Amino acid sequence: MMIYPAIDLKDGHCVRLVEGRVEQKTVYSSDPRQVALDFQAAGAGYLHIVDLDGAFAGLPKNRAAIQAIAAAVDIPFQVGGGLRSLQDVEQTLGLGARRVIIGTRAVSSPDFIKELLDRFGPERIVVGIDARDGRVAVQGWVEVSDLDAVEFGRSMYELGIRLAVYTDISRDGKLSGPNLEAIRIMLEQTGLRIIASGGVSSMENIKALKALTPLGIDGAIVGKALYDGKLDLRQALAVAAGENE
Numbered sequence: 001m002m003i004y005p006a007i008d009l010k011d012g013h014c015v016r017l018v019e020g021r022v023e024q025k026t027v028y029s030s031d032p033r034q035v036a037l038d039f040q041a042a043g044a045g046y047l048h049i050v051d052l053d054g055a056f057a058g059l060p061k062n063r064a065a066i067q068a069i070a071a072a073v074d075i076p077f078q079v080g081g082g083l084r085s086l087q088d089v090e091q092t093l094g095l096g097a098r099r100v101i102i103g104t105r106a107v108s109s110p111d112f113i114k115e116l117l118d119r120f121g122p123e124r125i126v127v128g129i130d131a132r133d134g135r136v137a138v139q140g141w142v143e144v145s146d147l148d149a150v151e152f153g154r155s156m157y158e159l160g161i162r163l164a165v166y167t168d169i170s171r172d173g174k175l176s177g178p179n180l181e182a183i184r185i186m187l188e189q190t191g192l193r194i195i196a197s198g199g200v201s202s203m204e205n206i207k208a209l210k211a212l213t214p215l216g217i218d219g220a221i222v223g224k225a226l227y228d229g230k231l232d233l234r235q236a237l238a239v240a241a242g243e244n245e
Helices: 032-041 052-057 063-072 086-095 104-108 110-120 149-159 180-190 203-210 233-241
Strands: 002-010 013-018 021-029 047-051 077-080 099-102 125-132 135-138 143-148 163-168 193-197 217-222
Touching: 002 032, 002 052, 002 063, 002 193, 002 233, 013 032, 021 032, 032 047, 032 063, 047 052, 047 063, 063 077, 063 086, 077 125, 086 099, 086 110, 099 104, 099 110, 104 110, 104 135, 110 125, 110 149, 125 149, 135 149, 143 149, 149 163, 149 180, 163 180, 163 217, 180 193, 180 203, 203 217, 203 233, 217 233
Parallel strands: 002 047, 002 217, 047 077, 077 099, 099 125, 125 163, 163 193, 193 217
Antiparallel strands: 002 013, 013 021, 125 135, 135 143
């Protein structure tokens, strides 16, 4: 199972929010490039980057920071946040991203996802399923739709998506542990491989997610727990790789 250290970008800084709320922001670093290098040095094999300004504004806003990260690290990374046009996706992949994550536009325009899949293939296009109380949230999590998260995941699989980032918004930034039951249901009922996000904060959490490997869990995104020192990245990577079994 992969561990994806998270780098959330706002105004060029590395920050963390609670439940995606800007008013609950903590700035951890003014140098995201160095944060990325530190994660790479600790053994990370893949980075998860979110353009928070882009998610709220509806278009990419932190390209310079992403470009700096791309120039510094040798490991692949995926980017989400505000990617709502073909040009946005092309430019982000052009910066060096291995994969892009589409959230809001996937909900409003499934045809857009089909176009991206036809152009770039399922290995480069990931859907973000951000859920609050089982319903899909959009526009930087500000709006909650009537769309059932599992049904949405199933429809994305039918379009050709194979990998999704599933975030339980109520757990995000709270160190409260992932919503294992919701993740299990998503795996069992959609056919998607899932990257779990939201609340991952302990080795026990990682072990519990790793136990879902037979169902198709791909990995876990870890953010606040790393920045607050609650979780050691090297140890987390070892547990995810099964090196302590």
